[in-house]
Amino acid sequence: xxxxxxxxxxxxxxxxxxxxxxxxxxxxxxxxxxxxxxxxxxxxxxxxxxxxxxxxxxxxxxxxxxxxxxxxxxxxxxxxxxxxxxxxxxxxxxxxxxxxxxxxxxxxxxxxxxxxxxxxxxxxxxxxxxxxxxxxxxxxxxxxxxxxxxxxxxxxxxxxxxxxxxxxxxxxxxxxxxxxxxxxxxxxxxxxxxxxxxxxxxxxxxxxxxxxxxxxxxxxxxxxxxxxxxxxxxxxxxxxxxxxxxxxxxxxxxxxxxxxxxxxxxxxxxxxxxxxxxxx
Numbered sequence: 001x002x003x004x005x006x007x008x009x010x011x012x013x014x015x016x017x018x019x020x021x022x023x024x025x026x027x028x029x030x031x032x033x034x035x036x037x038x039x040x041x042x043x044x045x046x047x048x049x050x051x052x053x054x055x056x057x058x059x060x061x062x063x064x065x066x067x068x069x070x071x072x073x074x075x076x077x078x079x080x081x082x083x084x085x086x087x088x089x090x091x092x093x094x095x096x097x098x099x100x101x102x103x104x105x106x107x108x109x110x111x112x113x114x115x116x117x118x119x120x121x122x123x124x125x126x127x128x129x130x131x132x133x134x135x136x137x138x139x140x141x142x143x144x145x146x147x148x149x150x151x152x153x154x155x156x157x158x159x160x161x162x163x164x165x166x167x168x169x170x171x172x173x174x175x176x177x178x179x180x181x182x183x184x185x186x187x188x189x190x191x192x193x194x195x196x197x198x199x200x201x202x203x204x205x206x207x208x209x210x211x212x213x214x215x216x217x218x219x220x221x222x223x224x225x226x227x228x229x230x231x232x233x234x235x236x237x238x239x240x241x242x243x244x245x246x247x248x249x250x251x252x253x254x255x256x257x258x259x260x261x262x263x264x265x266x267x268x269x270x271x272x273x274x275x276x277x278x279x280x
Contacts, residue, residue, distance in 0.1 A: 024054040028063070040070045061087045065097050072104065080104060093124050099131060111138050129155055133165055140168065145176055161192055167202065174206055182206060197226035201236055208240055216240055231260035235267065242271065254278050 031046035047063045054060070064087025071080035084101040088094065098121040105114035118135045121128055132155040139148035152169040155162055170185035186203045193199060204219030220237045227233060238253035254267040258278055268275040 024050055024057060027053060028059075031063075031066070035066065035070065040074060044070055058090070061090045061094050061097065063087075064090070065094075065100060068097075068100055068104075077104065077108065092120070095121055095125055095128065098124075099128070102131070102134060106134055106138070111141060114138060127154075127158055129159055129162065132158075133162070133168075136165070136168060140172060145172055148172055163189070163193065163196075166192075167199075170202070174209075179206070179210070195226055197223040197230065197233065200226070201233055204236065204240075208236075208243070213240065213244060229260055231257040231262040234260070235262060235270070238267070239270065247271075251277065 027046055027050035031043045031050060034040075034043035034046060044067060047067055051060055051063055064083045068080040068083035068087070071077075071083060081101065081104055084097055084104065087097050088101065091097075098117050102114045102117035102121065105111075105117065115135065115138055118131045118138070121131045122135065125131070132151045136148045136151035136155065139145070139151065149169070149172060152165050152172065155165040156169065159165070166185055166189050170182045170189070173179070173182035173185065183203075183206070186199065186206070189196070189199045190203075200219040200223040204216045204223065207213070207216035207219065217237070217240055220233060220240060223233045224230075224237065234253040234257040238250040238257065241247070241250035241253060244250075250271060251273070254262075254271055255278055258264045258267055264275050264278045268278045271278070
């Protein structure tokens with residue numbers, strides 16, 4: 001955002017246009033200052049006034065981006081989408097705005113619309129890491145695993161330490177019944193982030209699925225050691241104990257999870273026991 005802002009202010013200072021742009025430039029600066037102070041309503045009012053002052057200004061595309069982003073922060077999703085789309089009508093190849101609109105479509109689970117924007121973006125910039133990750137995620141949700149794999153592998157080539165991409169590819173390998181590759185990615189993750197609890201839970205889940213219970217328990221115990229206040233980890237261990245037929249230990253972990261904020265009803269349903277048995 002800072003780079004876009006710098007480019008924006010430089011552009012409006014040097015772009016030759018008919019008429020005086022002083023008012024426009026001052027309004028833009030004033031709006032950005034309001035945005036920095038989280039005065040979102042004030043910033044929106046000023047940006048709209050700037051757009052009215054110079055409706056044909058090329059740099060208006062960035063104002064539409066700001067409008068969309070501040071509306072997103074206010075959870076005004078339809079109005080944010082309108083701002084992004086209006087900006088893209090000024091320049092359909094503006095990568096930051098394509099990414100913003102794709103992200104909003106993705107948040108609303110409009111995968112087909114998100115995919116259109118991401119495909120356009122990656123045609124312009126094939127190495128955009130955020131777009132590659134989002135598209136890989138959509139392909140995974142659509143069970144287009146071979147396409148998702150291509151994007152994840154490309155992303156890891158560009159950023160070997162991209163945490164979410166490496167996790168995504170490991171899980172994809174696991175789904176595709178490629179356990180050796182899945183574990184290779186998990187090993188790499190652990191070398192890069194040896195104290196990241198999520199990695200141990202995910203690998204523990206892979207071991208659990210393969211009925212390698214002792215290895216699964218070792219990983220989940222490590223995750224709990226690293227993040228003892230995470231209720232999801234106790235649920236994972238409870239499910240493991242349940243498969244061990246160690247019901248007392250499972251119920252104890254479910255109770256611990258509830259004490260940390262997990263739903264008693266959900267925990268009881270996982271254990272297939274009355275809710276009162278979890279709440280005791």
